[in-house]
Amino acid sequence: MTVFFHYSLYGFANVYLVGNDDNGQAFVVDPAAFTTGLLSFIEGKGYSVTAALITHNHIHHVAGLKTLLRVYDAEVYSNNAEIDGVPCRLVHDGDRFTASGLDVEAISVPGHSADSVVFRVGKILFSGDAIFAGTIGSTMSQYSHGLLRDQLEQKILSQSDDCLILPGHGPPSSVAAERQFNLGLRQSKAEALRARYEFFV
């Protein structure tokens, strides 16, 4: 298995290409953009994209999906029945499936959005906007902030230390690093918003 990252200027999001070197197939995680540069890269490596995994349906992570599907006949896996008119294979918490010949597990981590899913491939966690290096995903309320923290602690931080975290934005990390150095997991939503609140009051 080979993993490539592509920094999308649209939304400053990370796009991942995961290649199966045994069968020449690949899948894309969060096609934030599908540029000619990325297409040339995929073709240069000789991969055929057969799947797209969507961590959540936010525009900065799916804007390139339709372009990708014009080029490749790929199956879309998501926690949504459809994304912008594109039908998806619905995945739920704990579902295991095979994409491009690689075993994938879907881990539902709602909070940033209701449809947020972390995809686990071996010891790699494609975490979307659920958790980043040092922070967690933004949320709309104290309830969703608490929900996200609980879900992350139960399902992500419980993974082994050497699991790699490849997020939707920012640099990579590991489960061990996030257990120790994630400020978002230490901060309550009220604390996070206090500075702004005090500014207005």
Next chain:
Amino acid sequence: MYSFKRCSAPGCEATVLSGSEFCASHHPDPKAYAEDTLTRLAGTHTIKNENLSGLMLEGADLSGKRFYACSFARSALKNVTFAGSLFRMCFFDFCQADSCDFSGVDAQFCSFAGARLFNASFENSELIHNNFNGLAAESCTFSFSNLYNSRFMMANFRSTDFVDCNLKNAWLIDTVENEVSWKYSNLQEAVRSMEDAE
């Protein structure tokens, strides 16, 4: 990526060293393995998918190489030079580096989270989109480097220089700083609080 196969030692969940059945903790002779690996890497320009996590590497010259998807996590590096090397998606998490030379490197999308660096040089480097959260750096220099979009949350700097660095969108949150020089660097363009980060 490097192999995620589990170590053959009963109960061990760590991943195996490249080309081995064991992790560094359970390898029967990690010192010989490290020497063999360094000899092999010396003749290789492009190094892909190597898992060297937990090894002790001393006095190695790995300058001018291209590293892709390699792991040096929890390794102990002493007098190792990586000068002028290129790193993509490499992991140095929780490694201990003493007197190592990373000057002139081009590192993108790498993680040095929790690493402890002593007397290390990252001068004149491209350090874009890297994770330095929880870093402990003493007597180090990052001067004349581009740190765009890199994160240094909860990092501890002592006697460390960031002279003439590009800090645009570099996250310097909850850092502890003693005798740190930011001279000629655009510190005002760095992200210094969680409120700014959101």
